[in-house]
Amino acid sequence: MNFKIKTGNLFKLKSECMVVGIYKKSEREKDVELTASAARINEASSEQIYQIVARGDIDGSIGSTLLLYDIRGISAKRVMVVGLGVQKETSVQFFRKAVMAAVRSLVDRNLASADMAILDDVLDEDRASYARQIAEATHQTTYRYWETKSGDKPAMPLIQIGVVVDRKHRDATQKGIDRGLAIANALTYTKTLANLPGNICTPTYLAGRARELTKSHGLKVSVLDEKDMEKLKMGSLLSVSRGSVEPAKLIIMEYRGAGKNKNPVALIGKGLTFDAGGISIKPASAMDEMKYDMCGGASVFGAMIAASEMNLPLNIVGIVPSSENLPDGAANKPGDIVTSMLGKTIEILNTDAEGRLILCDAMTYAKRYKPEVVVDIATLTGACIIALGHHASGLFSNSDELANELLVAGEAVDDRAWRMPVWESYTKQLKSNFADLANIGGRSAGAVTAACFLQEFAKEFSWAHLDVAGTAWSSGSPKGATGRPVPLLVEFLIRRSEAAREAEKS
Ligand code: BES
Numbered sequence: 001m002n003f004k005i006k007t008g009n010l011f012k013l014k015s016e017c018m019v020v021g022i023y024k025k026s027e028r029e030k031d032v033e034l035t036a037s038a039a040r041i042n043e044a045s046s047e048q049i050y051q052i053v054a055r056g057d058i059d060g061s062i063g064s065t066l067l068l069y070d071i072r073g074i075s076a077k078r079v080m081v082v083g084l085g086v087q088k089e090t091s092v093q094f095f096r097k098a099v100m101a102a103v104r105s106l107v108d109r110n111l112a113s114a115d116m117a118i119l120d121d122v123l124d125e126d127r128a129s130y131a132r133q134i135a136e137a138t139h140q141t142t143y144r145y146w147e148t149k150s151g152d153k154p155a156m157p158l159i160q161i162g163v164v165v166d167r168k169h170r171d172a173t174q175k176g177i178d179r180g181l182a183i184a185n186a187l188t189y190t191k192t193l194a195n196l197p198g199n200i201c202t203p204t205y206l207a208g209r210a211r212e213l214t215k216s217h218g219l220k221v222s223v224l225d226e227k228d229m230e231k232l233k234m235g236s237l238l239s240v241s242r243g244s245v246e247p248a249k250l251i252i253m254e255y256r257g258a259g260k261n262k263n264p265v266a267l268i269g270k271g272l273t274f275d276a277g278g279i280s281i282k283p284a285s286a287m288d289e290m291k292y293d294m295c296g297g298a299s300v301f302g303a304m305i306a307a308s309e310m311n312l313p314l315n316i317v318g319i320v321p322s323s324e325n326l327p328d329g330a331a332n333k334p335g336d337i338v339t340s341m342l343g344k345t346i347e348i349l350n351t352d353a354e355g356r357l358i359l360c361d362a363m364t365y366a367k368r369y370k371p372e373v374v375v376d377i378a379t380l381t382g383a384c385i386i387a388l389g390h391h392a393s394g395l396f397s398n399s400d401e402l403a404n405e406l407l408v409a410g411e412a413v414d415d416r417a418w419r420m421p422v423w424e425s426y427t428k429q430l431k432s433n434f435a436d437l438a439n440i441g442g443r444s445a446g447a448v449t450a451a452c453f454l455q456e457f458a459k460e461f462s463w464a465h466l467d468v469a470g471t472a473w474s475s476g477s478p479k480g481a482t483g484r485p486v487p488l489l490v491e492f493l494i495r496r497s498e499a500a501r502e503a504e505k506s
């Protein structure tokens, strides 16, 4: 999608379709209010807009749309009115919904281009983030997966969106659009990678895709194979891949946007390319969705891509431990005990709790980068879906500061997380009679005990864990990767780089 900022006169713009917003007066009243742009067109057309809207075909509720023709006094061929909800209650979330509805309606009508004049009432400090949502939400509505279908991907009719703003807001809007585009690219990459099936997207395939990022995005990429991991004594990670013919890979991607002496942010993503559960095999129903068990890893790819496209002044190391989890003669058996890279022994009471087994060794490996903070992202537990559903990602952390940074970032971009505890009393559920730690903590608080397991490997750094089991993909007829939590991660990185810049100034 092509975005073009337009600062010309609203009336004179030769547009296929001019999109303007209206508000709902209040939740109770039926009345609507016009935004500044809608009011200007209304005036130019001698109140035509108001007369049509007043007939009651659109009430201004978020995402309602109405297409109007033959509006007098302006050059646009059509006007699309889109409901922005109650003005006082406006938020990034609502705005995003409205943009998605408008774009869907434009696409349904096969329009090739449109102009959006929906940023006029936005506060100055919010301008860039709302503009960013125009690009992001447009992506969200127009993304199509086609990689494993035959024939040509159907062309997207909509190819250009103009963003109409006052001249004085050009720079802030451009900044927001540029960021939105970088995030849209990252989301496309992450979703497509995640949607690929397990027979194509193997650990070796992921490693190959990472290597491509050297050329395309200037990342430094290295891949450890099983021999390298044996030398490092990653007994926990290697025990998972032993049950599969696909060799495990530990993928490391480095982005350098800051000086050599600046410690990196480490992002660790679970890259389990197919999780059958191993010997503790999963039930057959919906098992295909376990191809999505690499969504955490895919989000790390996306965050690295966005950071490099935005030239963020940060150092970031992305680590993706990747393996399959299958039943086989050499697979882990319940009761097996393995030794992690950190030296802790682990009793594997359930081979389906494999994510933590590959993540813990990746976390120990991350120490060599002396990270400022470590954030892992994993489709770790079904229990997290029971706790939070598909709305929020579970957030667990040993640092209040880091937890708040992530919560605030998610809130700002409508990719929310919710904090859960990692208290010592939960960690006790992981006691084993035969090893330092068991890999499961019983039926209760499954998402928490999984996080507590990881926390045992995070004693030397600030760490946070995002359980994205409920948020990384949708099931049912809209089955597909969502790209979450790429928006949260990128916002977190942006805010960190802005804070670093501020600190440098003072
Ligand atoms: N990848 C799964 C978690 C998962 C399950 C995510 C369903 C999304 C949907 C993970 O490896 C797993 O199997 N976890 C087990 C842990 C249990 C054995 C303690 C689970 O959640 O059932």
Ligand code: MN
Pocket: 275, 277, 325, 351, 352, 353, 354, 355
């Ligand atoms: Mn599993």
Ligand code: ZN
Pocket: 272, 275, 293, 352, 354, 355, 379, 380
């Ligand atoms: Zn898994």
